[in-house]
Amino acid sequence: MDPAGDVAAGQTKAMACAACHGASGISASDMWPNLAGQKAGYLAKQLKAFRDGTRTDPVMSSMAKTLSDQDIDDLAAYYASL
């Protein structure tokens, strides 16, 4: 878990993620990744890459655009905790 991330805050912020990645981090499609139990550092790195444009995806690029560093740390901590 990322020490800067707040699991409870991440759970609230994860509402927008659940449609694709599942309410408990198990995704609804074979083409979308499970997030439950994933490494927090990896999750944060990917969200920042989507936000900053170094990784691109039709859905994630826009989903990540408005996230702050704190949002990202919270989301990463939440999914890593599942």
Place this chain on the structure above:
Amino acid sequence: MDPAGDVAAGQTKAMACAACHGASGISASDMWPNLAGQKAGYLAKQLKAFRDGTRTDPVMSSMAKTLSDQDIDDLAAYYASL
């Protein structure tokens, strides 16, 4: 699991992956993703993206360069099965 992938063949081909992603798909670093139980379709899509240059990473871009579509399907099937 990808119906085109062979789990046993994937296990053999995964030797090169284990140094970072772990012998059982749980990675050795917070910055590297766990692969165990990940969706096969997502894993295959990402390996093809690394191979074809639409996703880039200092390590994965070169690791994926020589993989055939069959290698990728086998690896995806193997990690999804864990």
